[in-house]
Amino acid sequence: MDKERIPFLDLQAMNVKMEHAFIEGFREILHTGRFINGPQVEEFENAFALFCGTRYAVGVGSGTDAVRFALMAVGVKQGDLVITVPNTFIATSEAISQAGATPIFIDVDERTSNMSPQKLKTYMEENCFKDNVTGETIHMTIGKPVRAIVPVHLYGQTADMDPILETAMQFGVHVVEDACQAHGAKYFSQKKNTWIKAGALGKAAGFSFYPGKNLGAFGEAGAVTTDDKEIAETIKMLRDHGQIKKYFHEMEGYNGRLDTIQASILQIKMNHLEEWNEARRARAENYNELLRDIPGITIPYEPSWSKAVYHLYVIRTKYRDILQGYLNEKGIETGLHYPVPLHQQKAYRSLGYKAGTLPVSEQLAKEIVSLPMFPHLLESQQKRISEVIGEFSLRYTYDKQIVDYKG
Numbered sequence: 001m002d003k004e005r006i007p008f009l010d011l012q013a014m015n016v017k018m019e020h021a022f023i024e025g026f027r028e029i030l031h032t033g034r035f036i037n038g039p040q041v042e043e044f045e046n047a048f049a050l051f052c053g054t055r056y057a058v059g060v061g062s063g064t065d066a067v068r069f070a071l072m073a074v075g076v077k078q079g080d081l082v083i084t085v086p087n088t089f090i091a092t093s094e095a096i097s098q099a100g101a102t103p104i105f106i107d108v109d110e111r112t113s114n115m116s117p118q119k120l121k122t123y124m125e126e127n128c129f130k131d132n133v134t135g136e137t138i139h140m141t142i143g144k145p146v147r148a149i150v151p152v153h154l155y156g157q158t159a160d161m162d163p164i165l166e167t168a169m170q171f172g173v174h175v176v177e178d179a180c181q182a183h184g185a186k187y188f189s190q191k192k193n194t195w196i197k198a199g200a201l202g203k204a205a206g207f208s209f210y211p212g213k214n215l216g217a218f219g220e221a222g223a224v225t226t227d228d229k230e231i232a233e234t235i236k237m238l239r240d241h242g243q244i245k246k247y248f249h250e251m252e253g254y255n256g257r258l259d260t261i262q263a264s265i266l267q268i269k270m271n272h273l274e275e276w277n278e279a280r281r282a283r284a285e286n287y288n289e290l291l292r293d294i295p296g297i298t299i300p301y302e303p304s305w306s307k308a309v310y311h312l313y314v315i316r317t318k319y320r321d322i323l324q325g326y327l328n329e330k331g332i333e334t335g336l337h338y339p340v341p342l343h344q345q346k347a348y349r350s351l352g353y354k355a356g357t358l359p360v361s362e363q364l365a366k367e368i369v370s371l372p373m374f375p376h377l378l379e380s381q382q383k384r385i386s387e388v389i390g391e392f393s394l395r396y397t398y399d400k401q402i403v404d405y406k407g
């Protein structure tokens with residue numbers, strides 16, 4: 001038992017428990033043959049909107065589609081600029097590019113790893129002006145309109161949204177949340193004096209139901225949430241070839257619908273999401289207790305305004321590569337989210353960001369490591385992980401031999 005590998009992610013146990021419900025759901029669809037646009041899609045959309053506290057949820061083909069369609073629906077078009085962060089999965093910036101815009105990366109907050117409201121404000125005040133004739137916010141050196149801001153609720157914790165929304169309002173720019181890692185995460189809005197869920201904070205939000213997410217389908221799936229009827233209607237057209245009704249196309253759209261089978265699976269799993277998120281929070285709390293006092297290790301920071309859902313549990317250490325190798329050697333799987341910030345990716349070389357431009361993101365990329373995290377992670381597994389990390393820290397701190405550790 002002691003020598004068994006600890007996987008980074010294991011959702012088998014919880015999925016298999018619901019096997020009969022899934023099969024029942026599939027059988028229903030099999031017998032009606034409505035694989036596209038079956039009633040299960042709308043049922044799930046209603047349930048998910050209710051969960052997020054929004055008026056609408058529109059199911060789409062993936063999280064990438066969700067963010068892209070949300071951006072298009074709030075008015076992002078060819079030649080626009082969209083501000084986001086570099087420490088995210090590339091889907092965030094792909095969605096921006098696919099909507100026809102160019103991403104602008106700004107640095108993140110050192111403690112939360114999320115968009116820094118101060119840096120956003122400073123960036124916009126120093127680089128943008130509001131054109132009084134068109135009402136657009138124009139980037140001074142690029143000469144193009146900044147149309148939207150995309151904060152990413154990274155690792156399942158929301159960005160500090162009040163000040164981000166305030167800056168957005170000041171410049172008349174929409175905020176689209178990338179909530180792909182944050183199903184059920186909560187933010188305490190000082191301004192509204194209440195807890196608000198991810199997906200209900202911006203003008204619209206994109207969610208992913210990629211299998212490994214807190215709410216995962218058995219294939220590709222996503223959704224957009226919004227309170228805005230027009231945005232919801234636009235996304236319903238965008239996902240379905242621009243159709244307002246069958247074969248009547250208001251515009252060119254995409255093949256970006258949510259499958260009926262995936263909707264049925266998501267509907268069944270929805271009922272457990274709250275409980276799974278609670279389990280993740282309990283495991284994060286347990287990790288915090290176990291790791292807090294280990295020298296050289298920084299545990300995640302959860303501000304008082306946040307109730308994170310720990311899609312990932314990410315610690316920091318200066319000796320990241322060595323620690324990751326050490327954990328692997330001891331049978332503990334880990335991940336890096338993400339090893340290269342987007343502005344330093346080959347894919348974005350043409351944007352011309354130089355090394356050192358976004359120092360916090362660049363530093364974080366070198367220090368982060370994601371530990372195993374899933375609702376059924378055992379206390380005994382967490383204990384073993386913390387013991388191995390403690391052992392590593394001790395050997396590193398008092399016995400420099402570990403520096404040479406490379407197996």
Ligand SMILES: *Cc1c(COP(=O)(O)O)cnc(C)c1O
Nearest residue numbers: 062063064089091092180208210
């Ligand atoms: C998973 C993810 C996406 C993309 O979702 P897909 O469903 O894989 O298209 C976008 N942004 C972030 C932050 C993600 O984690």
